Amino acid sequence: MSFGDPGRDGAARTTARDGFSHGAVWSAAVWRKTWGDQRLLVLALAALWAAFPWLYLWLSAQIAMPAFQNVLLQVIPEDWQKLSGVPFSEVATYAGRVALAFVDPVVVLTATVWGITRGSDAVSGQLERGTMEMVLAAPIRRTAVFATQALATTAAAALLVVVLLASVWSAVALGPWAGKVEPWRFVPAAANVFGLMVCMGGIAACVSAVDSHRWRTVGIMCGFYVAAILAKLVGRLSGMLGWVGYLSVLNAYEPQRLVGGGPEAWRLLAWYDGVLLGIGLAAYVVGAVIFSRRDLPAPL
Amino acid sequence: MIVRTTELTKRYGGFCALDGCSLDVRAGEIFGLLGPNGAGKTTLLRLLLGYLAPTSGTATVAGFDCATESLEVRGRTAYLPGEARLFRRMDGHAVIAFFADLRRECRRDGAVRVADRLGLDCSRQVARMSTGMRQKLALAVVLATEVPLVILDEPTANLDPTARSAVLDLVREARAAGRTVIFSSHVLSEVEETCDRVAILRGGRVVHGQSIEELRRGHRIYAQLADAFPGVPAEFAGRLTATAVADGRIVMETDEPLAPLLGWLATLALAEIRVEPVGLQAVYDRFHPPAARSA
Numbered sequence A: 001m002s003f004g005d006p007g008r009d010g011a012a013r014t015t016a017r018d019g020f021s022h023g024a025v026w027s028a029a030v031w032r033k034t035w036g037d038q039r040l041l042v043l044a045l046a047a048l049w050a051a052f053p054w055l056y057l058w059l060s061a062q063i064a065m066p067a068f069q070n071v072l073l074q075v076i077p078e079d080w081q082k083l084s085g086v087p088f089s090e091v092a093t094y095a096g097r098v099a100l101a102f103v104d105p106v107v108v109l110t111a112t113v114w115g116i117t118r119g120s121d122a123v124s125g126q127l128e129r130g131t132m133e134m135v136l137a138a139p140i141r142r143t144a145v146f147a148t149q150a151l152a153t154t155a156a157a158a159l160l161v162v163v164l165l166a167s168v169w170s171a172v173a174l175g176p177w178a179g180k181v182e183p184w185r186f187v188p189a190a191a192n193v194f195g196l197m198v199c200m201g202g203i204a205a206c207v208s209a210v211d212s213h214r215w216r217t218v219g220i221m222c223g224f225y226v227a228a229i230l231a232k233l234v235g236r237l238s239g240m241l242g243w244v245g246y247l248s249v250l251n252a253y254e255p256q257r258l259v260g261g262g263p264e265a266w267r268l269l270a271w272y273d274g275v276l277l278g279i280g281l282a283a284y285v286v287g288a289v290i291f292s293r294r295d296l297p298a299p300l
Numbered sequence B: 001m002i003v004r005t006t007e008l009t010k011r012y013g014g015f016c017a018l019d020g021c022s023l024d025v026r027a028g029e030i031f032g033l034l035g036p037n038g039a040g041k042t043t044l045l046r047l048l049l050g051y052l053a054p055t056s057g058t059a060t061v062a063g064f065d066c067a068t069e070s071l072e073v074r075g076r077t078a079y080l081p082g083e084a085r086l087f088r089r090m091d092g093h094a095v096i097a098f099f100a101d102l103r104r105e106c107r108r109d110g111a112v113r114v115a116d117r118l119g120l121d122c123s124r125q126v127a128r129m130s131t132g133m134r135q136k137l138a139l140a141v142v143l144a145t146e147v148p149l150v151i152l153d154e155p156t157a158n159l160d161p162t163a164r165s166a167v168l169d170l171v172r173e174a175r176a177a178g179r180t181v182i183f184s185s186h187v188l189s190e191v192e193e194t195c196d197r198v199a200i201l202r203g204g205r206v207v208h209g210q211s212i213e214e215l216r217r218g219h220r221i222y223a224q225l226a227d228a229f230p231g232v233p234a235e236f237a238g239r240l241t242a243t244a245v246a247d248g249r250i251v252m253e254t255d256e257p258l259a260p261l262l263g264w265l266a267t268l269a270l271a272e273i274r275v276e277p278v279g280l281q282a283v284y285d286r287f288h289p290p291a292a293r294s295a
Helices: A028-061 A065-075 A078-084 A094-103 A105-129 A132-136 A142-174 A183-210 A214-237 A242-247 A262-293 B041-048 B070-074 B092-102 B108-117 B131-143 B161-176 B188-194 B212-217 B259-267 B279-287 B290-294
Strands: B003-012 B015-025 B030-034 B056-061 B077-080 B149-153 B180-184 B197-202 B205-211 B219-225 B240-246 B249-254 B270-277
Touching (some): A028 A094, A028 A105, A028 A142, A078 A214, A094 A105, A094 A183, A105 A132, A105 A214, A132 A142, A132 B077, A132 B131, A142 A183, B015 B041, B015 B056, B015 B205, B030 B188, B041 B056, B041 B149, B041 B180, B077 B131, B092 B131, B108 B131, B131 B161, B149 B161, B161 B188, B197 B212, B197 B279, B219 B259
Parallel strands (some): B030 B197, B077 B149
Antiparallel strands (some): B003 B015, B197 B205, B219 B249, B219 B270
16 A cells, blocks of 8 residues: 555545445444343343243232232222323223233333433544544544444344343233233234333433533433433422423333233324334434534543 | 644643644654654654544645544554554454454464564463553554554553663664654654654644754754853854853854864864753753653
């Protein structure tokens, strides 16, 4: 290779070849690296989400339906229905009881942790570790690095949700309540989990794009999540401050309302996931723009 | 010129990290950047790579603007950061494969060859490598990237003497292959040994630029005179500076060839004489005096 005439006048502009394309919006190398980075987390969550529905249904089946209905409909004050988001009469069904698995902390927190963990690594994590330096020394757009990571994270989220759905499906079809409820009813609820993962991942990636310290990004996202929970609770419990609930992204995470079956469940899902995926996508776009324009400080 | 900066400035609020930096780097030379920590060397390099947007001024690499055509610039540049940090979960071979996949200019076989020359075991996981080993791995990736401009920010930091010497050889080989190298370092001896030209930065400004060839012509003459110093003859005026120290001791400095001076020196009533090359250290000390450094 000759280095004698390397410049603008030498017309040595780079061109796409063998999958390399300077300025492309995608990088196969970054895609593979991101999968390598998230491999252990994906495996751990897949194992958890594969096992959890079986365990949850087995534990739930230890309480007979009449006893469960008695506690829910007779003992718990009716006002507490506000917290569940659906009437207790709907919860006190087989489908309603399975649906509670989707609002169990094991699912909600791990979905949120997934989003925060992967999103926070997008920029601030790699800036803090110093590994972004040599990657961006290559002729690759910052937006390509960001978008490729976002796609790998989203693809992994989809994979995890498929594992969760497959586990719920098999547990419902083959577990203690086999034949008592149709497994396909839980497809919209699983899709809602996917919406939550994309939303949290996008917001975390956006914060990460502004930040240079991962711990701070994680802290901000934890604060955001707690605020979202509080806003949702305030919106649910207070008539006067009902509007506050609409400020929370978690207001669009209602898998327990999506197990009724029929077109209503899909209509609600379109609305909820429209909000969650829309916010997630918008956050990714804003994050990409910020990342492409910001100064990159030297790692400390 | 492969690199040209014009009044390049970077401010962070009230702090000026680089202040009106203008310099040219010629194609095919090894250009040394010197200065203490905080002098602006790394800021300058990061501006060249488009990591930072300049507050004012311009920088170009191969005619492409570093701020607006960064992709074109980076397509012609390989960069070794001051403290190269690589992916801890990968082993050396995987790191090399990653960068070879990331950009076509990075040659996997070339990187393995460089790693071998530096005595690096690429089968080891990065997390289990010492700082020096990680530096060698990063150097292997950077030096195996076939681009016209190589930017090395303190490439020999953390290296043992053998590897240090191998790196300097590799830098010279890069120049022999027609590549340009910008070389930032705190080790003046290796800069003097390797570079063709140097620039010294202080407080974000370029305060001195000189070719090493010019530097090698420079000498300092310490003389003890038995008689009074007659002064510098008119024929050497402007080319020789003389400073009387005390008790007939004179220190003279010149950047010109020494031979014409020797005849005149022989006419002086010399009790003692010592001639030394000025060296980069002495030039550096003019702008960063040892007292100021230790203060």
